Amino acid sequence: MSASEGEPTLSASVVGASGFTGGELLRLLAGHPDFEIAQATSRSKANKTIGHVHPNLRGLDLRFSSPEDLESVDVLFAATPHGVSMEHIDAFQDAADTVIDLSADFRLDSEAQYDAWYDGHSRPELLADAEYALPELNRENLAGADLIASGGCNATATILGLLPLFENDVLSGDEQIVVDVKVGSSEGGAGGGEASSHPERSGVVRPYAPTGHRHEAEIEQFLGVDVSFTVHAVEMIRGASATIHVFPEEPVSKGDLWGAYRGSYEEEPFVRMVAGGGGVYRYPEPKAVAGSNYAEVGFELDPGNKRVVVFSAIDNMMKGSAGQAVHAANIALGLEETAGLDFAGMHPVGSP
Amino acid sequence: MSASEGEPTLSASVVGASGFTGGELLRLLAGHPDFEIAQATSRSKANKTIGHVHPNLRGLDLRFSSPEDLESVDVLFAATPHGVSMEHIDAFQDAADTVIDLSADFRLDSEAQYDAWYDGHSRPELLADAEYALPELNRENLAGADLIASGGCNATATILGLLPLFENDVLSGDEQIVVDVKVGSSEGGAGGGEASSHPERSGVVRPYAPTGHRHEAEIEQFLGVDVSFTVHAVEMIRGASATIHVFPEEPVSKGDLWGAYRGSYEEEPFVRMVAGGGGVYRYPEPKAVAGSNYAEVGFELDPGNKRVVVFSAIDNMMKGSAGQAVHAANIALGLEETAGLDFAGMHPVGSP
């Protein structure tokens, strides 16, 4: 299979391309050296130009097509609402050997788990076969995978913050873990109701999921621990920032923590360690990664409370969705791992 | 002493009136039925009109005066930076029988506590005499008090969220308490450095005080417990929102919690209970109280994690500073408790 040079040699389609994550997939694929976009489907926007919906892509010479007529491609990205992919998975797999699903449909391992958090799965037999897309967690299983489930954005931020503490035995799994997440309005998707209208949504610090957010399921599945999870909507468009309060049983030093995080992430192309130092941006921040596939992870010690505070920041539509999906696709198809994901983000940028 | 009718009969001055909380004090005093503003001092803005700095008060026929020449008044509000009031407290008390200080100088009870969090107090003998302004915590000691310390905004939000749980024995004091606060940019005051510049500060979710925020001292002094306290800067101007994660040892029901909060706050004129229900605004939110002296307090149960999540939202410059100060002054001077504090807030409003 081709490395990232010369003309694109793989064809890719995006199903559900008029949504926000669908638009990000199109942006990434249009700039990807190895992919050519075959189809971008949207039931409601069929025949309109991509730029009609995604103004940043007004220069793209492509129109939405109907989801009924899927061409055969090398890879198909499904960016449809939860519950849609499981209904159309056969058509997706008929169209492409590699299917990357960005919904929650294939993230959990078992029907029992799915039923505990969602409402009945129509294709439970596929759950065990799907691979979770997050490379930092699951890289070794992605090469050659044919069904990949891109992680939930809040789960991704949380898992990236906690993973090194478990991988390096700072936490045993029995400790109290409080996760306080702040997310932007794009997490609600392109539809939006009254709560998403600009006058009502602007400037909020709004308890969005005080308890019981479904992304807890992914965290518990992959880390094997219960977390006390609360999500707030705050004033930004894109971004998910997890502040994780943990209480290790054994005393831990900053050096221990640096060791743990470096041990897990030193070789990771899309994880940046940010912990203290001077300047304005001393800890992970969504602003610093907006538009990019980078995650920032950092921490601070609170010895008086025997606490470690971990910060983890991503762009929910990139590392938390479309970027993670393309990253996984690159690995699955044997491409350069970072291909098409080199945008660094901007400084300064507003509500990211 | 007069109740709130007819012409103003009490004179009030604001020292440090060109700052943000100084401006809010002027707004409140200008609309207060019992107070007449005698002086608004500012070293840097002396002789300029109030409206030069506070554009909402362009209609006020008053100029800043020098802080050197304090007239004798009934009540003096000091809205100066930390450390200034302790240096000038004699002059303040010479000028007024009732002094309300909005800095941290007189919030803590003892020199030992002060030194643990701040840098040396020049008048420690006054610490024990000063009364903490928060009426919900300390109303019975405010009547007739001559030195009153308005609480810190983050401490105020946190104390209001936790107080009923201690007053009504939901918590014993031995439990883990995690407080995750989100604050607006006015908390940094009117000066502002590089981190407060609009391009750098806009749209952030920024760990502002990951650990060790000084308001912990007030919380621990008044509630007698240690809290794991983290403060984030988010995109708003005014507002402090505390999300408090607690883990009661005994199971607790929603009814128990309603009982506790109603027990503590039913008679409080400036605390609103908001917990669940439908609509867009289901929990406490800074937007809902911007510009007003109201606090909103609510909660949600997380039985799976044996957790209660408490939400507490205030306007940091009102209930968290200038409004709390005027409220305390009303009580200290025997006025109608709510006088001058009747603004309800607006809907909709942007970044509050």
Place this chain on the structure above:
Amino acid sequence: MSASEGEPTLSASVVGASGFTGGELLRLLAGHPDFEIAQATSRSKANKTIGHVHPNLRGLDLRFSSPEDLESVDVLFAATPHGVSMEHIDAFQDAADTVIDLSADFRLDSEAQYDAWYDGHSRPELLADAEYALPELNRENLAGADLIASGGCNATATILGLLPLFENDVLSGDEQIVVDVKVGSSEGGAGGGEASSHPERSGVVRPYAPTGHRHEAEIEQFLGVDVSFTVHAVEMIRGASATIHVFPEEPVSKGDLWGAYRGSYEEEPFVRMVAGGGGVYRYPEPKAVAGSNYAEVGFELDPGNKRVVVFSAIDNMMKGSAGQAVHAANIALGLEETAGLDFAGMHPVGSP
């Protein structure tokens, strides 16, 4: 009729009270010394508390009632969408001797004018009788008026900016006039579609009505001139700011302009002149009047281009709607003109 003292003596109802301007009317009436709220109607929210929709009014002990059963009151405010008042005007006038309509239904003088800008009026015979609410333009006709039409927000800002130039013969009416207006998202009302969703509406500078905005009709009716009118949506919730470029035929000095504006507005309680000077807020700004009934008006000279640039800023929901309506009601009913309208606005405040 009572002056503004003691207990409220007049009853008022708000029809269409769940919308944004309806909510502002409720806020103003709840704090008004002479009015008691009788009914707040909303078809979709009937029986819900006011605070369910307007969180700033959670303390108000009142529920929405059905618009079918209007009680007899002293004054009825109609805050319904365009076209509704003309259908229900008989019921409104049966219920109240004084009706203040906040829609466009009764702003224009003739059926011909109405038809030129809107789609057919069902009660054209009432157009000539209705009085335009803007006191700076029409105070002498408001006392005792029984049908009053509150002006459009963009028209109000523009008229307030231009009026002194015509009243004081700086302009003759033959000159080129370019009006470039910037408005907040509340102008779109509480419903909102895709363009009003937070991700799409945030941070825009969006040509909202490049040409042909209906408020041109009011400007042309009251000032007797054509204006080149363009409206942009910008990032704020409340606020309308008109920048008006005019080219007087005769040279004009700053002194002439100050004379003109002072001549028109010196006695006006809700118009502030702001033109130059130092500090941060040198010209009219929506932030400076957010939540208040004040208009700010100012100007700058551009001698090289023989141009005067006029700036006019209001809160679209206050001076541009609910505040203007209450102001007109005060005059119509012989009350203190400023009663219930004394909120000064806040500093600082975010996207107002």
Place this chain on the structure above:
Amino acid sequence: MSASEGEPTLSASVVGASGFTGGELLRLLAGHPDFEIAQATSRSKANKTIGHVHPNLRGLDLRFSSPEDLESVDVLFAATPHGVSMEHIDAFQDAADTVIDLSADFRLDSEAQYDAWYDGHSRPELLADAEYALPELNRENLAGADLIASGGCNATATILGLLPLFENDVLSGDEQIVVDVKVGSSEGGAGGGEASSHPERSGVVRPYAPTGHRHEAEIEQFLGVDVSFTVHAVEMIRGASATIHVFPEEPVSKGDLWGAYRGSYEEEPFVRMVAGGGGVYRYPEPKAVAGSNYAEVGFELDPGNKRVVVFSAIDNMMKGSAGQAVHAANIALGLEETAGLDFAGMHPVGSP
């Protein structure tokens, strides 16, 4: 000279690299196929990492160096404040055969013009030799140029909006032209004073340069006309949006206008025509181009007022500064014109 393939073959330095446009230059050069960054100078940040100041570039292994020790490079970009480049131009030209200056120092053609708008030029003999960087205006003179002046952001937006009307004789130059510009806070640079602090700057519609903005000089120099120019600060970080009101003497149709704009821009890689159509984004908007080098240009007809309203939107730091500079460098050095400038922008994005 190399086309855009394989390893970078040209060295580039950025002087003044800690400012906002300096940071954008670093971002673009780091992702440019033909350039390798040699030095990024900053007097105040020397020896700190690039990521210390520009958090999006935390992954870049580079530190600021002192501006005293310039290495010999192929191209030097100067992103220093106005007045600095003219003092150091000899050192810049000693270091590099091609110098691209992003300040106003070399934008104007003559000392007389410079003195009319700025304060005395120390190297006026160089003014006639410098080339203006905007390719749409001056492409034919950029190849091989050794001193290039990147245009002012507001001038760039305005020139791009007006140029086709002059090139295609829709305007003769005698007509009234009103330009109403809205800009983001990054235009004020990385320093920022009180007016740029977040609480004071957020949510404004603030007359920033009511008259007399220096970018008028560039517009008048290149288009040969006087414009009535007013600049407002609005709530965004990056972006400049010009609304241009023109009044052609001869009637003009939409077809004429499309013809004119297509005639000028059909072949331009970085100009997009956006005029009407459906959807949310019907006209040029800064949000649609944030982070990218694209300009969007569109228009609407107002036959009643014999007016054409032109809209032109750019990212002030990209097409209005760093992007324009790299584009010009590509042309000057014979590289692929679009090299390093392929980022499409994001959707959705907040205050851009």
